[in-house]
């Protein structure tokens with residue numbers, strides 16, 4: 001499992017995900033990578049039913065989370081009954097296969113769940 | 117910048133193009149607008165708005181194709197792609213071309229033929245505008261982004277599924293008086309939410325949004341002819357002026373926005389359009405908003421400045437946004453019922469407002485409007501184009 005990274009601005013410390021070379025907060029160029037890890041809080045979510053043929057599921061649950069670093073990210077939720085504000089932990093696993101290419105992405109689950 | 121006027125409007129009926137190709141629908145709308153303008157000579161510049169021809173129809177170079185089909189040689193020609201705001205962008209660029217004095221006349225035509233592919237392919241095609249690594253790979257679609265937005269927004273402001281249904285009911289009703297609308301079917305609160313069969317007829321697409329919260333997949337085209345004041349006066353047509361336009365952008369990935377219930381680009385684009393026009397939201401008599409999802413009509417009506425934040429659904433409930441209300445919104449049926457051929461939509465909104473300002477909106481005509489407003493919403497709000505249009509004389 002490859003860890004996903006955010007960026008931290010060398011000038012002002014703003015965290016960005018996806019990583020940015022040019023800072024959105026201060027406009028300066030230059031950032032360092034930081035791993036996207038640790039506990040996260042669920043900001044919002046939805047169950048999506050009209051999926052492309054790349055998905056065999058009847059629906060998938062996606063959501064936006066906020067990490068303790070302040071970085072936000074969208075990912076798949078491996079949670080049956082999500083609730084806004086719940087605490088989640090993060091792992092990386094395949095999210096989509098297009099042709100022969102499998103893409104890995106962020107997954108979120110209740111802390112202490114077996115998949116992490 | 118000098119003033120730009122609209123002297124010709126035209127569109128196809130939205131819905132299914134059938135045997136018609138993308139070039140056919142574009143030609144039809146453009147020819148109607150040119151005929152309406154009644155120019156003695158060819159237009160100097162052509163702007164074609166389209167999002168998906170390369171993906172959906174295996175076509176490129178639409179600007180050149182349009183000039184050829186309409187024999188508008190040697191007019192300058194471009195294709196404008198800006199996602200679902202392509203139409204608004206093309207009208208804006210046309211207004212800049214005339215406003216700058218570079219040309220005196222311009223044809224702007226937007227169109228899309230989406231039903232050439234299956235429904236999920238069309239949804240997946242629109243999803244290609246989402247962030248490739250941070251959104252698209254997850255299977256995120258525009259309904260999914262709208263669903264996450266709606267959940268937070270409804271929670272924060274007490275908007276209910278009934279309020280969302282009210283947008284659909286109103287816009288479907290409006291479309292019954294628009295012969296160009298894709299959907300000609302009224303819907304009821306009972307049928308959408310309360311009857312047992314509602315779960316089958318109106319299933320969830322992306323919770324809390326259901327099928328009737330989403331616009332249909334449509335084919336169609338719309339066109340306007342823009343010109344200088346001198347040409348407009350010569351035409352003898354009612355003087356409809358592009359009084360102001362405004363455009364603004366926001367982050368590509370929706371999760372990066374500080375407050376995920378705000379549509380900052382709508383607010384800024386509207387403010388810019390009103391500032392250029394020297395008008396305020398209270399001056400507007402009729403508006404076309406980008407209700408690709410019912411929740412967006414409510415949110416945009418607040419961000420554009422018509423209602424206080426968190427009160428758009430109350431204005432809706434009171435009937436203020438119906439024809440005859442304080443500010444009729446989406447008299448055309450909106451994207452919800454007129455349909456949403458993506459490249460056509462921004463142009464179709466301008467066509468609808470111009471028809472009302474001219475007094476040519478038929479059965480759905482709003483009584484003597486002077487000022488109209490449009491909001492064309494690209495991406496999930498990452499690129500928005502607004503217009504203020506005014507009737508003179």
Ligand SMILES: [Zn+2]
Nearest residue numbers: 009012023026
């Ligand atoms: Zn910075």
